[in-house]
Amino acid sequence: EEEGGGGTDDRRERRSERGQELLGSPNPSSSKSLRPQEGDPLTFEGSQGYLRHGKHLGGQRMKPLCDRKPTSSSLVASSTLQSDILAEQLAMESYECMVCCDRVRARDEVWSCPRCYHLFHLRCIGRWAISPAAAVNPDAPLEGWRCPGCRSVATYIPSIYKCHCGCINNPRPRSGAELTVPHGCGELCRKPLGSGSPDSECTHKCQMLCHPGPCPPCPLMIQKKCPCGRSQRLVRCGGASSELLCGAECKKPLKCGRHGCTMECHVGPCPPCKDTVTQTCLCGRSSRSVACASEAHGQHYQCEKMCKRHLDCGKHLCEERCHGGSCPSCSLLPANVRSCPCGAVPIAELLPRGSERTSCLDSVPTCGKTCGRRLACSTSEEAHYCTAKCHEGACPPCARTVGVSCRCGHTSTTLPCVKVQEEAGQVLCQRLCTVMKNCGKHRCNVRCCGSESHICDLICAKKLPCSKHTCMELCHRGRCNQCWEYSYDELKCHCGAEVIYPPIPCGTPPPPCKKICSRMHSCSHPVVHNCHSEAECPPCTTLMEKMCMGGHEMRKNIPCHLIDVSCGHTCDRPLPCQHKCQRLCHKGECLGTGEVCQQPCTSPRKLCQHPCGFPCHPGSPCPDEPCWAKIVLKCPCGRKKESGHCQKAFQALLSEDLGSKMRNLHNGQSIPISIVTPTTLSKKALKCDEECAQMERNMQLAAALDIKDTNQGPESQFTAYLVEQAKTDAKFVCSVEETYRGLVQAVREGDVKVKTHSFPPMKQAQRKVVHELGSFYGLETISYDKDPFRNVIARAIRGRCKLPDVPLTKVVEPVRYWVKSLPQARISAPPGGKAEKKVHDYFSDEEQEFDEILGAK
Numbered sequence: 001e002e003e004g005g006g007g008t009d010d011r012r013e014r015r016s017e018r019g020q021e022l023l024g025s026p027n028p029s030s031s032k033s034l035r036p037q038e039g040d041p042l043t044f045e046g047s048q049g050y051l052r053h054g055k056h057l058g059g060q061r062m063k064p065l066c067d068r069k070p071t072s073s074s075l076v077a078s079s080t081l082q083s084d085i086l087a088e089q090l091a092m093e094s095y096e097c098m099v100c101c102d103r104v105r106a107r108d109e110v111w112s113c114p115r116c117y118h119l120f121h122l123r124c125i126g127r128w129a130i131s132p133a134a135a136v137n138p139d140a141p142l143e144g145w146r147c148p149g150c151r152s153v154a155t156y157i158p159s160i161y162k163c164h165c166g167c168i169n170n171p172r173p174r175s176g177a178e179l180t181v182p183h184g185c186g187e188l189c190r191k192p193l194g195s196g197s198p199d200s201e202c203t204h205k206c207q208m209l210c211h212p213g214p215c216p217p218c219p220l221m222i223q224k225k226c227p228c229g230r231s232q233r234l235v236r237c238g239g240a241s242s243e244l245l246c247g248a249e250c251k252k253p254l255k256c257g258r259h260g261c262t263m264e265c266h267v268g269p270c271p272p273c274k275d276t277v278t279q280t281c282l283c284g285r286s287s288r289s290v291a292c293a294s295e296a297h298g299q300h301y302q303c304e305k306m307c308k309r310h311l312d313c314g315k316h317l318c319e320e321r322c323h324g325g326s327c328p329s330c331s332l333l334p335a336n337v338r339s340c341p342c343g344a345v346p347i348a349e350l351l352p353r354g355s356e357r358t359s360c361l362d363s364v365p366t367c368g369k370t371c372g373r374r375l376a377c378s379t380s381e382e383a384h385y386c387t388a389k390c391h392e393g394a395c396p397p398c399a400r401t402v403g404v405s406c407r408c409g410h411t412s413t414t415l416p417c418v419k420v421q422e423e424a425g426q427v428l429c430q431r432l433c434t435v436m437k438n439c440g441k442h443r444c445n446v447r448c449c450g451s452e453s454h455i456c457d458l459i460c461a462k463k464l465p466c467s468k469h470t471c472m473e474l475c476h477r478g479r480c481n482q483c484w485e486y487s488y489d490e491l492k493c494h495c496g497a498e499v500i501y502p503p504i505p506c507g508t509p510p511p512p513c514k515k516i517c518s519r520m521h522s523c524s525h526p527v528v529h530n531c532h533s534e535a536e537c538p539p540c541t542t543l544m545e546k547m548c549m550g551g552h553e554m555r556k557n558i559p560c561h562l563i564d565v566s567c568g569h570t571c572d573r574p575l576p577c578q579h580k581c582q583r584l585c586h587k588g589e590c591l592g593t594g595e596v597c598q599q600p601c602t603s604p605r606k607l608c609q610h611p612c613g614f615p616c617h618p619g620s621p622c623p624d625e626p627c628w629a630k631i632v633l634k635c636p637c638g639r640k641k642e643s644g645h646c647q648k649a650f651q652a653l654l655s656e657d658l659g660s661k662m663r664n665l666h667n668g669q670s671i672p673i674s675i676v677t678p679t680t681l682s683k684k685a686l687k688c689d690e691e692c693a694q695m696e697r698n699m700q701l702a703a704a705l706d707i708k709d710t711n712q713g714p715e716s717q718f719t720a721y722l723v724e725q726a727k728t729d730a731k732f733v734c735s736v737e738e739t740y741r742g743l744v745q746a747v748r749e750g751d752v753k754v755k756t757h758s759f760p761p762m763k764q765a766q767r768k769v770v771h772e773l774g775s776f777y778g779l780e781t782i783s784y785d786k787d788p789f790r791n792v793i794a795r796a797i798r799g800r801c802k803l804p805d806v807p808l809t810k811v812v813e814p815v816r817y818w819v820k821s822l823p824q825a826r827i828s829a830p831p832g833g834k835a836e837k838k839v840h841d842y843f844s845d846e847e848q849e850f851d852e853i854l855g856a857k
Contacts, residue, residue, distance in 0.1 A: 083213035099124035109161035116150035184210035332360035407450035466507025549587035
């Protein structure tokens with residue numbers, strides 16, 4: 001241990017901490033109830049003790065001596081060996097307290113278990129005695145506590161420091177010429193040598209100096225008789241009785257008192273008698289064979305039959321159970337009958353004058369009155385009497401009714417007395433008890449329950465904190481107690497460098513180890529994690545290059561334990577139907593078993609040349625269904641626009657052309673068949689109307705006069721939602737635009753390539769403005785968190801961000817151009833339902849207004 005250096009000190013500190021955890025927090029109530037009183041005896045019971053587990057001496061582990069069966073040759077050696085080892089360890093201060101796992105110094109106050117002779121610090125054993133781990137019964141602290149070494153039970157807490165022999169309190173450590181065993185008084189031990197064994201007859205005392213451990217057997221030589229008492233021999237007083245066996249037959253009288261022991265001379269009591277004897281019953285009608293050593297070893301026994309012997313009258317039989325002695329006299333003899341059966345009238349008054357009963361067979365006259373004999377159903381509170389007329393034999397059943405309450409007391413009823421006697425007074429109702437049992441989890445549910453405690457008799461069976469054993473106590477409230485199982489094997493880490501010494505509570509995890517894990521690993525990278533007790537090692541996190549699952553590119557900085565790496569690109573592998581896989585980079589086949597491609601068919605239609613659009617159908621023609629592709633038709637000048645589905649647009653144009661051609665058909669003109677085929681739909685266009693011609697003239701005039709067209713203002717580049725929000729909340733929109741403008745300029749003109757800005761939490765409508773306006777500035781915007789703390793973070797990247805031509809705040813301001821003073825265009829609704837701006841005709845008759853405008857210019 002001295003060579004271990006700091007590692008040994010650290011290990012010792014961890015042992016001490018484990019001892020403190022094992023002790024737990026002291027229970028004041030338990031400490032008070034177990035406080036020793038002056039003169040209280042110390043009583044122990046339980047198994048034999050052990051020497052210090054896990055203690056080394058000279059490189060050899062000390063084995064528990066009490067596991068060995070003592071023999072005549074090893075009795076003295078074992079006691080002396082244990083005492084010598086304890087004395088040597090105490091002198092070298094290498095003995096460790098089993099509670100705190102710290103060394104026992106010569107100056108420490110100690111206590112020795114009189115059963116297993118383990119030594120503990122007095123303060124440690126005091127704390128251990130009041131801890132829950134030591135209690136024999138946690139609910140009854142007065143039942144005592146268990147020794148940590150041998151688990152024997154003690155009834156009081158040690159509080160006085162005594163020497164090994166118990167003669168002196170608070171012995172002082174000695175040195176120099178008075179060198180003795182630590183914690184000893186230096187005087188003769190004088191403990192009774194025969195106190196260790198209840199069968200020992202030794203009356204001598206130990207003549208060794210005060211020493212730890214058990215006293216050796218008595219060394220004096222005395223004359224002793226063999227166990228059977230026939231011979232005697234000079235032997236050691238403390239020797240085993242087996243050394244005195246003479247080998248002759250024992251012949252000691254057995255407990256039966258009839259036979260003698262047939263075994264050879266032996267130690268201990270003689271076995272029970274194995275002979276058998278025959279017994280007859282008291283009435284002599286049956287017999288049986290029983291062991292001589294049985295408790296019923298008398299000559300007679302009582303059987304279950306009726307006696308059936310003739311009474312003294314010679315005419316009636318005895319009706320009593322098998323009995324000894326003579327049978328009672330016949331109760332019907334004239335000398336025994338002096339009154340009527342009820343006893344109210346003497347028999348002499350009932351017999352005719354001059355007649356007498358001469359035999360037990362003569363009838364007994366009755367008086368005719370009410371019997372009145374007390375019935376067996378009578379109680380101390382109320383007596384019931386027979387109501388029948390005077391009669392011979394037993395009285396009939398009681399005819400009265402009584403009021404009784406059920407067992408739980410919730411129901412009262414009136415029942416015949418006979419029925420009450422048959423049910424032994426237990427009248428049960430049909431009500432189920434709904435009271436919760438003492439565990440607080442289960443209801444009583446007993447029919448007509450009369451209990452007051454309602455103790456739950458189910459087993460708890462919950463998993464204990466150790467997760468290995470279940471609670472075997474009755475169902476109870478609160479948490480289960482800790483597991484009472486202890487291990488006396490050393491608990492080591494996986495590599496064996498760190499050890500926890502016994503006793504170890506069940507469920508204790510292996511000790512942490514600071515050494516590098518020594519297990520085999522799947523990769524060749526250096527191991528960076530410590531030794532652990534888990535079955536699987538932590539994954540290797542070394543960064544390396546790995547090919548993506550689709551084989552597109554080599555990915556860098558991928559942890560070693562990741563097997564399936566995706567590059568995030570589209571798979572683009574050709575499918576059997578000539579489409580390309582649109583899934584993100586994946587492993588395995590693009591289409592699973594039985595799976596078909598669901599991408600839209602791109603084959604052109606025969607009529608309109610639009611893509612088919614139906615799910616992929618390789619090997620089969622495209623279905624003949626109407627085309628629902630969206631198309632936009634314009635007039636030649638581009639003012640009029642109409643959008644719709646290909647099929648509907650074709651039908652509308654066809655109806656319009658046919659209507660105009662039908663008018664020409666009445667005038668004798670012909671209709672070309674090409675107007676009814678869809679192939680000409682792409683070449684069709686809307687016809688310009690009068691407003692188109694009027695707009696064309698205005699454009700020519702504006703070009704001539706160098707007038708800008710205000711109907712195509714800069715607000716057309718922003719969405720209607722942004723324009724509306726800029727008008728209603730101009731301050732907020734202005735602040736967002738200033739932030740965006742600062743981000744773009746910082747990226748363009750500064751040294752950074754990426755710059756971010758976090759907006760404060762805001763409502764959903766404002767976040768929408770931030771997102772939509774960011775797209776016009778070329779910024780990336782992402783929302784984080786949840787309402788009401790949800791905010792937006794904008795990021796400007798060099799090469800992607802931009803500044804719009806005109807800011808949104810400038811668009812919504814009133815334009816002070818002179819064109820704004822022109823008459824506003826009227827809005828008309830065409831037959832199609834969409835409103836169109838009506839273009840003002842500058843060549844109208846409003847010459848005066850036009851001249852004023854030119855004059856102002």
